Amino acid sequence: MGSAIWFLSLHVFIQIYTIVATTDAGDSTALRSLWNEWKNVPPSWGSGDPCDDGWVGIGCTGLRVTSITLPSMNLVGGLSGDISTLSELQQLDLSYNKGLTGSLPSSIGNLKKLTNLILVGCGFIGPIPDTIGSLLLLRFLSLNSNGFTGHIPPSIGNLSNLYWLDLADNQLEGPIPVSNGSTPGLDMLINTGHFHFGKNKLYGQIPSQLFSSEMTLIHVLFESNQLSGTLPSTLGLVKTLEVVRFDNNSLNGRLPLNLNNLTSVQDLFLSNNVLTGPLPDLTGLNSLNTLYLSNNSFDSSDFPSWLAALPSLTTLMMEHTQLQGQVPATFFTLSNLQTVVLKHNQLNGTLNIGPGVSNQLQMIDLQTNLISGFNSAGTYTFDIILVGNPVCDETGATNTYCTLPPSNSLPLYSTPPKNCQPNSCSSGQISSPTCRCAYPYTGTLQFRGFFFSDLRNRTPYETLEQSLMQFFQSHQVPVDTVSLSNPRMDSFEYLLVNLSVFPFGPNSFNRTGISMIAFAFSNQSFKPPPEFFGPYVFHGDTYEQFSDEPASSKKSSIAIIGAVAGASVLFLLLLLAGIYGYRQRKRAERATKGNNPFAHWDSKKSSGNIPQLKGARCFSFEELKKYTNNFSEANDIGSGGYGKVYRGTLPTGELVAIKRAQQGSMQGGLEFKTEIELLSRVHHKNVVSLLGFCFEQGEQMLIYEYVPNGSLSDSLSGKSGIRVDWTRRLKIALGAARGLAYLHELANPPIIHRDIKSTNILLDERLNAKVSDFGLSKPMGDSEKGHVTTQVKGTMGYLDPEYYMTQQLTEKSDVYSFGVLMLEIITARRPIERGKYIVREVRMSMVKTKSLYNLQEILDPTIGLSTTPKGLEKFVDLAMSCVAESGADRPTMGEVVKEIESIMQLAGMNPNAESASTSATYEDATKGASLHPYSDESFAYSGALPASKIEPH
Template identity: 70%
Template structure:
């Protein structure tokens, strides 16, 4: 072949580069190159030196300037570089649903003066929100929710006078809500903002009265699940535009403001799980009110208020533990839209009468644990009614259905569209139009829906049609959408599994995914009013269709250029080819960190990741001072653990396998696969991994206060009192509940024990060590048959006998952990099994069940432990012989929360401000990732070595 031909092609390419490089602004091109160098898994179309002319996917241009970056759900990993400040014309930045994007937001983002929309929903960003964000004067949408941001809300956000949407929910923000003081700005200056979404953080202090005024146009104020204290400010009643108010799950106290009923546009009111007192609030005149929940407060004992009978728009009334007494008025049940009435654990009495004109939408009446003596219904009410724990059900021989708690039947809201269902292979799923395809999936989380009947299929059809209309109006390639698994979580959010199916082919391409993701992340999709505020949490999409590009135009342009600059072009071509080759080699290595993985070994196939960062060996070597002895914080059968500091300043624990050892290969694969998928404040976070130069290293967030076992044994020097043990229990239970119910796919931990529950600097519990964990696929929802693995003393006997692993196996192990929290004894100690010891010592007729000799003397000596009997009851239910008799982790969480309230604790309040707040703070103990911490691997063991229950 003529050797001149390759030179000719280099010449043509070089000419093309020179000609088109002038199309995209050079400053913008340099900034995009910085993004490309900092990120892995960028779209394949990111080639060439003209992002605007070559049409880089996700990059939008006006003339020669980059004006938008929309890359939701691209699987991007890496950090946001400071170079982004060079995109001076950028108006939209949407990087949502890329959980591999970590680190902090650079302060230089404040230089993007034309930015109007910033969406970083459900990424892995951490650190403080930069104060420079208050310089983005054109900002209309600011969505930073569902990340790991810490520190305070920047007061400078108050400078954003054009801001419409402010969502900082589901982070780890602390401190007070900032308001202006004459010299510094505050959120009270945001008169044009419609949405304050701050739920599920760690905000503290009082809600400033100055925050609200009659000049504001807020429609959503969501402050749920924080640690706010003090009174509800009277000024809240001045915000006449308000439609949704969530102050539940805080530590608020005092009386509810008397002018609350001036909020006549309010649809949703959530004040539950606080310490509110005084008279029952008067809601008369709030004619648009759909949902009311004021449960678990200590209002004055009062008769059923008259406004129960006047709220004609009411769909949901929840007033559990509000000290209500008297008889329920029959006309309450005749409200035309009423769906749910929950008034359990009060002092209601008399005969319950529903009458004959009750709402045809009424699905649930829950009046457990009151003093109701009879029931009559002239209309033959046949839906769910629960009177368990009332005198009417305590009479001998009562067999009425309302004296039994029925199991709810799950529903699938989206049936097929009158087509013949098909069987799909591989990972494909049959769409509502009966086409096999790879859908874009995730969870639609509705923060304050105005309905509570989860079985009403019409409601889901409305949402389904609304989604389709939105996608079609934006010309997105969507064939159909499916909604399934409607459930309420502990925060009273409605969770719906969403599947979006492609049109015309079985895959989405990257453009389709980013378009759909952007519609959902930027709130472009507006659901019907009944669904309220929402957030979409996407799953990683791994089925991109190939994209084709034509370079004929560039070749024609290049061929048209004369040869007057031949020598220069040949030189440029040589340099370009050299650097492109180096870049390609780096990119190939970064995009395939497991090129040397050997699937023939016991570790199985190549790990499938969802966002974990790949570190180079040199990076980890540098941050541990060459793996020095001073950096070592533990060791075990797997290898050694080192404390390191990343360039971002983040402290990490690096678990390094023994060089050349194959032991732990499967555990390495399992942990990076599973932990890269999970993100929860009560589950230890995987920062990343290293798999090069024969090394297997896992990089975790650094957990400074050791394992729960070390604290219970006294090894750590941290002494946990009874209240703190309750907080640890509920936190660990929430982590397990997340794994079982919200992780995608659900995960069975399989090795829950006090050695695998870690305590952070605030003594919050985090579930750790996923080396033995098993994901539950769609075909394994009831159980998975597998070799028995676990730790003696914690192992579910049913699992051991049948080899059928279920979520209830974790529940058993957690029950043993609960017993350890009470007794500070190992599960098997001197041949005695803790479950049997507690069961034999129990006497329910005596104070504290006669367990004084078993309880840990450091917490029980001379003290009555509030709620200990209910705690024991729950633990013993968890360790029942059969899984069917054990509660779910959701039920466990709820019951521990109830026990905490009985003990005078707020279930949602933060733990210690620091571990030093507790007597006997850490005195320099071994790190949790040592010895029997994350290294603990208990394989299958013979029956002779398993302690009988």
């Protein structure tokens, strides 16, 4: 027993010494205060050092705690005011912990470096402290789905950097605060993209001052409040708006006539108010998908002719709006139309369903109108409901349109098994789509905006599943499959979909895995397919099957410490012995590390064995601090899911780009190992060069050559200000093709890039293309000739459909992605833009017998289309051969290189000539802007950007 006490004493005091020696003492004290305040903390908490020993959810920079991310940890307790002592804290995410209750301490305003404050779906109550307005660096403020009461703090108007503001689904009341000279207000948030205030108790008029033409708002959501008065005409000045919801309020008066200025709006919800006056003409809203105007008191009017001029309209809800007259047959020919609900109006005459009706149409509901006849040009497959009209009042009217369609009580969609038979699972486990019994992480996706209304259509859900899996795989989240089920509409006109996420490998997630999944939703890192879905919020369920070892009892720990506290002299001796042993161990580790930079490589955390290097230099952490001026903000040139990228200057004067991993990032070990192994052995002028790496002091950094002119995506979009005409685009395409052909045919072993896209093609000072970002790449061993079977990874829009269907990766998968890239080069369009896939658009529009193959409307006019660019049609032919459905029908990259060289000769260019001029001679519309390729855009999908860097829509 005595020896056991000695051992415990030694452990306790060495632990105390280690904390003092590493994590900042104040930060350590604050974390231990939270540990004492909360129940169900992760087992790693309470022992060892928070930073050095990796407490789950704690991220550190040097000795300081910079992030606390603990979503869905089943935490119970309150938020201690001691958290305010974490003066370097930048991110706090405690979402989906319903057991976290009480009020937010006003001292939270002392966290001056906080950029993300995210407390979605907790149990916090009381007023939101006014001190929150002093967090001037705040980018994300998400306090939705709690029980907050009182008024919206006007001080939020001081947060000039705020991008995301979500206070929805609380009990907030009072008027919308605007500035008055001495008091700030929401009208000052001109850089904010998101106003989410739905499901509160806000009252009073909407101040006209709230909106202005300076604003960059994307979503304005004030649904289900108690707002009154008129909708201000200043709303029509915010031309960036995409989703507008003021439904379920008490708004009255006329709608502003300038609503048709909102040409980017996709969802417009104004139903369930007391609006009066004439309907405004919405002609010109060519992006409008969903229009909800039901249950208002508009002036009686004929069916508006402008409705037939809304090309994107999918859903029209105008129940109880005093419409009269006849619905024109041409309205039903809108190509995207799915649902029309015009119940309880005075529509009359004969309903005509002519030829050319939308093939997406699912329902026309005209119950309780004055329709006296019905004509159809032929058979139809959608529901027509005319119950309560004179046409159905005749005795014996038995037509199907005179009866209500049967209600379908079965779920509208559920992810089917993937070619297997579901298992009968026990102990609360569930059979996954791959028929494995496991404990999934579950929750509900609540879409506040969506661009379809046919809930029976499988395509949106299948696309959402694919998007989720691509996200999890590309961010290395340990997910095997996802399952969606039971899509439904609730009383607030939200689309709800149940989500189950199944673990990869074991049958349950550990806490880190759950935190990674929940973090993706709470921080809006995951973005659903934009062609179907708009703003969303996730409601995570409690997860109780963590695979981690259970935490030992705090009480027993306290008892043990108390039992040994009396032996203070003995403790002191043991402490001195521990310190001596600790220093000796550290000295030995430093000596070992000097000879082996990967002495501390953890094969479990870092995805496999030690990297096998070939010629990359090992830089010390102190060297890189010096080269970047201590990683100063002035040298910060970009961010991604991996972390930040800094510009550095070597003693020789050479510029380098230093990619520094962020602790707790969703990428890390695997990408670090893949890039360091592959890039250390490839050398080609069209492949970005890796100069070295750093792996010490808990840091993972990669050092690349500095490529000054951004990505190809930047130039095509105009972001970089560099004009790329037809000849320069050919040269860039050739350079990228040569780099990729080298990887396939000359690298040893051959390499499949797996993520070819315009953001991964960098341009040097002479606009030479360089292939970059090898985090997803796959070397092909001798035993894998032909193909390698692997999990699907890549970027939506560029992904080879054959690879996606078979999971068999070949060099031809890169060829497909390169073909998409070629189409992007000539169109300057993203592969998927507003639901349109560029490959399909080109394929459908091509007419080879016409000039420019009839692609004038798709081609980028800055190429110069007044005269046919020489070789463009051959370039299109080559691109389309690269995106052939079967990999066997696609050329090799070597063949692609030869064909582009031939096209360049046809255009009078020498494919082997160096560029004669630098980018400095080109048009530059953004003098002084940061054009570096390692910026937000470069990491937009292959790495989850921190919320402060990428703007979710």
